[in-house]
Amino acid sequence: MSAPSRFDRGHTDDLMTFLAASPTPYHAVANAAERLEKAGFRQVAETDAWDGTAGGRYVLRGGAIVAWYVPEGAAPHTPFRIVGAHTDSPNLRVKPLPDSGAHGWRQVAVEIYGGPLLNSWLDRDLGLAGRLTLRDGTSRLVNVDRPLLRVPQLAIHLDRSVTAEGLKLDKQRHMQPVWGLGDDVRDGDLIAFLEETAGIPSGQVAGWDLMVHSVEPPAYLGRDRELVAGPRMDNLLSVHAGTAALAAASATPDLPHIPVLAAFDHEENGSQSDTGADGPLLGNVLERSVFARGGTLEDRARAFAATVCLSSDTGHAVHPNYAERHDPTHHPRIDGGPILKVNVNNRYATDGSGRAVFTAACERAGVPFQSFVSNNAMPCGTTIGPITAARHGIRTVDIGVAILSMHSARELCGARDPFLLANALAAFLQG
Structure with a gap:
């Protein structure tokens, strides 16, 4: 398969803007919603009655967004x-009692979220x-997007064992x-400080969901700027591509399906929340869309039976320094196009019929794709799929873009792959 003849670097520029503006899931869904609003979508509240008219809508709940576009004439049993x-993304999150410190230092008490590469935060x-x-x-x-905190590493002079034994970090200490x-650490x-920063009257904050992020902006890297380094590519790269694909699909005439974007929170720790993939959010939205168009439980069953989902998440590109950790016959390359993820033990949801769906979308878009399978001797990760x-x-x-440094505070992808993924997703949603 041949790739699109023209690489639109503007898409990757826009991805970098999206990454920088989305330090948390709450910011990410707000930014996705803003882009969808410009494409004609409107927000609906879960507590309101929904109508079944044509058009684009979205629901926001915490750090999750579900958006969909109903084409003119869509039947109640129209599939999605x-x-x-x-x-x-894995990171450091502020504890309920955030103020701590010792020995003349003021510190912020944090808890480890997900499975970050801890050394990348030092x-x-x-x-x-x-x-x-x-x-x-x-x-x-709230977003304090300036150097505010630092996790200082211990000097090698005070831990000579690092040279022989490697760096060992205790998550708590x-x-x-x-x-x-300052020695006077006050609760x-x-x-x-955050109330003052956000312009909120003193004493009005009753709860918080706060997390640390690197303030170094995304950047092109390499001799020919063919790489992109940046934070939270796992998995805002897919959220950005999915948002662009849904906006493009909403402008497509005669859609045979109802295109949907479902961006969930809490994938990195199991998805078991009201905003996670293992919660009821997606099912509720899809069912209500069916019923708003006059559908019945029979229509719901028919629609779901013909529905297909592409679970888009980043995957592992072959690492030049650790090639032996990959399957010897499956070496996904940076800028080689999206990857199709397969695991026969259902850590990924792809089967042969799913491969056919993804192949058709890539062929329609003129996008190359690659296959990924884990080394048999290595455990396989999983996704929302x-x-x-x-x-x-x-x-x-299960699909995605191949990257390096997954779960680092700063990850690495090809400059072309985000564009290729967005094209494949758009072709799938328009299919």
Whole structure:
């Protein structure tokens, strides 16, 4: 298969803007919603009655978004075509009692979220962002996007064993960032600082969901700028591509399906939440769409039986320094096009019929694709794919973009692959 003849670097430029503006899942879904609004979508509340008229709609819940476009004349049993992704990334998150410190240092107490490469967070300029919940029940996004915190590494002179034994980090003792000086650590200091930063009256914040992020912006890398280095590619790269694909599909006449974007939170720790793929959000939205168009349970069953989901998440490109960790016959390459993920033990949901669906989308888009399977001697990761298939009875295919440094504070992909993925997803949603 030949790739699109013209590589649109503008798509990758826009991805980098999206990554920089989305330090948390809450910011990511707000940015996706803003892009969909420009394409004519409108937000609907889960507590309101829904109508079945044609057009684009979306639901926001916490760090998740589900958006869909109903074409003119769609029947109640019209099937869905879904792009699934997740908004969360491994990082450091602020504890309920955030103010701590010792020996003249002021620190922020953090908990480890997901499975980050801890060493990648050391000696890095870090900001702080997330969601503040006020006493009246409303919430505000906050983003301190400047060097505010740092997790300082111990000097080699004080730990000579690093040379022989390698770096060993204790998640509790070694990962607490510093953010100032002083022996008088007062409860409420961090939240008071964030209230002032966000322009919120003192004492109005009743709860918070805050996380640390690197303030170094995404950047092109390499001799010919053929690589992109940046944060949270796992998995905002797919959220961005899915948003662009859905906007493109909504402008396509005579759609035979209802295109959907489902970007969930909490994939990195099991998806078991009201905003995770193992929660009821997607199923509720799809069912309500069927019923709003006058459908019955029979129509719902017919629609789900013909529905297909592409679970889009980043995967592993072959690493030049660790090629032996990969399957010897499957070496996905950077900028080789999206990868089709396969695991016969259902850690990925792809089967032969799913491969045919993805192949057809790539052929229609003129996009090359690659296959990924884990080394038999290595454990295989998983995605929202098997969860979506099992929970909703929906045929699901696992795909994504091959990257290096997965779960690092700063990951690496090809400059062309995001564009190729977005084209494949658009062809799938328009199919």
